Amino acid sequence: MASTSPSQGLxxxxxxxxxxAPGFMPIDEARALHDAAAGYLSQPDSVGIGVEIGTYCGKSTVFLGAAAEPVGALIVTVDHHRGSEEHQPGWEYHDTALVDAHSGLLDTAARFRRTMFDAQLESTVLGLVAPSTAAARVWGREVDFVFIDGGHSMEAAQNDYDGWSRWVRPGGALLIHDVFPNPADGGRPPYEIYRQALDSGRFVEASVHGSLRVLTRVG
Known part of the structure; x- marks a missing residue:
């Protein structure tokens, strides 16, 4: 179905x-994500691949896939689909509709596949069902961008940064969601890895869109 449909873009x-689709990204930040992804995927030295860390149900993935499809690029989205800490029972963002009756655990994989089917992006988006750390161990090529929007504990954010930022090609981008300089506005881990990226000297800030940061790799 998706492979025979003309490009729809956004x-x-x-x-x-x-x-x-269930999810938490504001529409203005999602549109900015789409525009940033489209820009890096369209550069002359593009390798035609973007990576998303943290799929959930595929809301932001639609915007990435819509950016990739017109230029024949691919999006690889990585998630174990068991939810982050804040999605577990007793936490603010727990959704009982996403609990698998067989395991009793959160399982967002089927809802993600439904989102990609409905968006006609199954030939553009490759879902990698694995922890970010495990997927990073078998990854082996440069990408046009890495979008980090996975678990928001310090351990999870650090693992995502350590495992994936190194694969951004020179001139490509590291995109980080939920960056809040003011601790009163949100959790610190995404901000901490954002600061690490800047302090490393390998990335410079290209743009800011709400809590979304777009950093270009320069070194």
Missing amino acids: SEARLRVADE
Whole structure:
């Protein structure tokens, strides 16, 4: 179905699919994510691959896939699909509709696949069901960008940064979501890895869109 459909880009139909998918990214930041991804995937030295760390149900993945499809690029989205700490029972973002009756655990994989099917992005988006650390161990090539939006504990954020930022090609981008300089606005781990990226000298800030940071690799 997706392979025979003409490119839709960020069509109204896809916007509706993204809106219906469970998730937490504001629409203005999602559009900025799409535009940033499209820009890096369209550069002359593009390798045609972008990586997302933290799929959940595929809301932000729709925007990435819509950026990749028109230029024939691929999006690899990595998630173990058992949810982050804040998605577990007793926490603020727990959704009982996403609990698998067989295991009794959160399982967002099927909802993600539904989102990609409805968005007609199954030929553009490759879902990698694995912990970020395990996937990083078998990864072996440069990418146009890495978008980090996984677990927000310090351990999870640090693992995502350590495992994946090194694969961003020179001139490519590291995108980090939920960066809040003011501790009163949100958790610290995404901000901490954002600061690490800048302090490393390998990345410079290209743009800011709400809590989304776009950093270009220079070294």
